Amino acid sequence: MTTAPAPVPGRPARVRGPAQDVAGLGVARAVGFLAPALLLIGAFLVFPAIWTIYIGITNYRLTGVEAVSPSIVGLANYTKALNDALFHNALWLTVLFVLGSAIVGQNILGFALAWTMRRARPAVRRTVEGLVLLAWILPSTVVAYLWIAFFDRDTGTLNSILGTQGTAWLIDYPMVCLIVFNTWRGTAFSMMLYSSALQAVPPSQLESARMVGASGWQTLRDVVFPHIRGHVLTNTLLISLWTANDFSPFLLTKGGPNHESETVPVYIYNVALQGGELGYSSAISFLLLIANLLVALLYLRLLRRRS
Amino acid sequence: MRRISRLSRLAVLGSATVLLLTGCLGSSGDGSGDQDSNRNADAKKVELTIGSNSVKGGKSSAGATFTEDVLIPKFVEAQKAKGVDVTVKFQGDGSDDEVYKQKLALSLSNKAGPDLFSLDGIWVGEFAQAGYIKPLTDTVGDAAKVNDWNGWKQIPESVQQLGSFDGKRYGVPGGTDGRVLFFNKKLFQQAGLPADWQPKSWDEITSAAQALKKLPGVTPVQINAGTAMGEATSMQGVLPLLVGTGATINSDGKWLGNTPQLRQVLDFYKTIYGSGLGDPVLQREAKGRDKSFAEFAANKIGILLESDYFWRSVVEPKEGVAKMADRDTAVGYALIPASKPGAGVKGQDFVSMSGGGATAINPNTKFPQQAWELLQFMNSAEMVKASLNGAAKITQRTDVNTEVLAGDPMLNFVATKVLPITQFRPGLAEYPKISAALQQATADVVGGKSTDAAAKSYQAAVEAAAGKDKVSSS
Amino acid sequence: MTPAFVVRRIGFYVLICAITLFFAVPMLWIASAPFDKSPGLGVHWPDWTLDNVRKTLDHPYAMHSMVNSLLICVTTAVAVTAFAALASYALSRVRIPGRDALLYGLLLLSSVVTGTAAMVPIFVMMFQLGLIDSRFGVALVMTGGLLPAAIFILKDFVDAVPKSYEESARVFGASTLQILRDVVLPVARPGLATILVWAFVNSWGNFLVPFLLIRSIDKQPGAVLLQTFTDEGGSANLSVIPVFSLLFSIPVVVLYLLVNSRYGFRFHGGIKS
């Protein structure tokens, strides 16, 4: 990432990358600045994470015989996961969840909001943005109640609006519900990110696109997108990771009915708490980490191709 | 790629740390047994903590209120009379049982946690195996001191199972319950069914359901199924049915596999949910059990397999969550029949399942003797009666039951008719997984899978959970 | 005005209305249920009453838990903001070997640890540190979990602060600390404010960490209390939950409004490669 651009022969490149210590901080003080954060992260994140990875190769449980004398089972938990239909199911649902609610839902709705709100009247803009943000900052327990009430089979708002009394949305279409829910919940971040990104698009370029008669879509593709590509990638990475690790589906459906909405974090929770299999759940957590890593690498690859 | 190599370096570092960590797991359990059980026996200043999954103004509010406002002051007073200055703290939680269990286990595995704590009867085995609890005689040190407690005589043998594992007493059981078939007499009357209905076989349940089906907007029978309700499916569904086929979930150290009895139970589910006698959607909702309560109270469900909790706290006319003002006249109850007369476990005609909790002593308590005193005090007739606070509830003590249940025919019915024939779940570490597999099997069947296919996946799940050699089949 | 233009305008407003409704409708419950005589899971015009509010205020732990929540989350938010600010400045301005790998690695690790699997290590560690039943301990764990993403986001802000500001201060003889205090900190204030709100919101809703690490119910935050309003049969106490949900939401909304009006609430993005 930090590899400086290769000097062009004959034409010295002006190197003024972001990493320039302009205030004269110095490496020693910089390390001092980093120390508290690294210390906390090391203690409360890295250390437990490594420990978790270790638990993943044991058959540790919190109760029962294995609690006293867990034994190292090597990669057995991982081979188990590879053959575990429920894990495959969870993985697939997580992919659906991320694709539907993050990559498509939040991204597109967030961008659409940022795009349309640019020119909206301030009052409209404030109202809409306020609502979207409210959905984002409300505590998740509260939000879960809101949506359970919204989807409720008998007295739910959705059924009242659609006149479909008796439709048990969370039972009949659990993943659709979760995707809609998470789009609602998380769009604010994309909206804010894209709002600030769109300010970087020179108005002159938009105008020249209009002059040559480009359609809205062509303008977006040819003028806007090249400017915000980095933002799109960053945003997609962050919201994908957050969505993939999101636990709030549990609050809505507990993974049900019959595992139909059991995404990986919910599955991990169920395996760890209902089943008590901490070794196995740690192994799955680690697999989730690997999946996250792959997504991040893909993102970096795309980001590098940009330049 | 530089990043990858950096990560691999991280991995090396990680595996080095793993070696360091190896000592960190599984260090519990050892060493705690050889503590002196008479430590601090003569202390004049004593501190004890009671832990429970109940909290004032929230989950099981009454239990927490009793402990804090009655039990603790009374005990402190009693000890003061003996010249001992006791401070008892109540450490209440209010969460899902699984989360509470996790928290408790985490504390206990670090040799911490409250001195006395309540736990579900089915956890006793796992906790004992993990060394988190010890037989009372070990913790207290003096076998006679424990066994001579006069309270044991008042607690029926079957109820004592709740606090026992491998034939040893690990704790004193709290109250228990029993499962029956509740039915709506108003609907029964409309369907031309008797008010004193008592089915003698599963067929009689289905035929009553067929009659109820003719009433508009009524779900004839609701027997919990599916994974959404978790343990409720096992306790108010599969297990009572299973004992009605003569099988128990664990016998002779082997878990029940894909047996004819299991398939018989699944077939019964199929009959009910496949032919519109039950509402399959209700069974899949996360809040489905609450829904079934509300629907029963609204005269929309004919027959519901539930525990006496339903009577006491759900349709209870004043405080219930789904009040029925005419509960005493409108709600009927019947014993759960075996599939056919005499086909039940131990050749019984009628069956039931019971659950409940126990209170155990932390083996690492600083004051084992005083903790035992508190445990006895907590389970004395006086305190058990006080804990009810005027409400009728089935307690662990026969003497209290005869006194307080006299006014409540339903609970008296459970105490006298159901408890003698009831069964308890095995308190083994694998049980939750087996239970989950059972729930899954019912979910499969209700969802449309064939009985055979569901039973086969069940067998596979049980084998994975317990090991092939520990499963009985066909 | 061409007809096409009119159609487009109308379409635009219909779209905006639809989006507004999509975001507003699910929130109706929290506006109506708290003041309804028989609050349920549905939304209907309430049968106005303040009984539920009274009941909630009388609850033995409700108000207490809000204080605990504030204690825990203010500590967390301040710690996250302060430490992330220092770290992101150092990472943005000083060439530290392996900087980006470090950032991404941490960001990824944070996902594995927010999972339930890590509760054993965290519990054991806090136990050994003697930080069980401590609100401060809970804040520490949350801080550790939120820091990587906070640094990641904040570094974008700091990268966007023109370096000429600092250079100019430096030419005029300001010391490093003067530069940080007089120039960098004020200029990065919107970013810091955003992170503060973000960290606060994220810790405010966290249930599992405080539940596991705190023993005494009178130290538990609101997020835990909200979970206890269900009785042993699993039915929700609907006379308390809606009001408490509403009360529980107020601090985050107020904090957001305050910060937004003073500094603006926004995210930079597009990590420069």
Place this chain on the structure above:
Amino acid sequence: MAGIDIEGLATVYPNGVRAVDGLDLTVADGEFFALLGPSGCGKTTLLRTIAGLESATEGSVRIDSTDVTRLEPGKRGVAMVFQDYALFPHMNVSENITYPLKVRRVAAATRASVAEKTGDELSLQGLLERRPGQLSGGQQQRVALARAIASEGKVLLLDEPLSNLDARLRLEARTFLKKLQKDLGITTVFVTHDQAEALALADRIAVMQSGKLRQLGSPREVFARPANTFVANFIGSTPMNLLPGTVASDGVSIAGGSLPAATGSVPSGAEVTVGVRPEYLTLSTGDVSGPAVRGSVVVAENLGTQSLVTVDCDGTLIGVTVPEEDEPSPGTPVVLTASEQRVLLYDKESGELLARQPAVV
């Protein structure tokens, strides 16, 4: 006051690029000095090295005879105006102007009076309470200048001072800047890529390329006698004609004709590059005596008071400026002549000025 002495200065970036490559330069006390060159030539790096924002790899910088090469920027007694002005957005104009004094812990009352006084000097009356965001570009520039002046540095450094202004404002600001510098008499170094700006403002100009000094001189010298083809190309609003030619006994032959030139020691028959500015060529339609180049008009561009006429001379295009009223129509046969001093000879390979002849200034 103070001069600047730069000796053997080199600034090398971590990736090995020598942004400033062994430079010797002296800026006299009170001089208005321009660093001119295309982007990437190292001029900004040089300025920043003088300021201390980049550290010199080799060589030394002395300000007022004090070696400041290893001193912190704040200790060098320099004041600097950045290209983007770097006005602190959270401080008002007055606070911005006096920030250098605040750093030195000057009392608030003194600071207020300095702000008042400097603000007056730079016509910022009434704006002192505003935030930079509320000011126009020109006002922002004056605030940045005021801040630099208030800091009482011995040397004023300006990085592209006019580039952020629009064209009209730029001319105004240019005049203002030149007058201000003369009034204050402060040694000033400024960086620009705009040759017109450098010619208009500076007492002396250093033209740089690839970290090296290509020519140092007064605006007139640099314009009239570019030391090499690089400078010749870079300076002037119309590009200098640079044509292949051969030295003859009485001048140079180019494009099928010839022009007079002081060939000095350059041997006859040598191939050279001939440089002559369009402004220094004379265009006639009639016949002339003496060395001349003949061709026909291709196109004429109006430059205001003058026209730039492109003439095709035996396949070579040569530019020449004429008064606008004399603009010939395309196709007209014309003759181009020049005076001997205006025709410069450059080495064909190295591009360096060849003939040694007295400079005409």
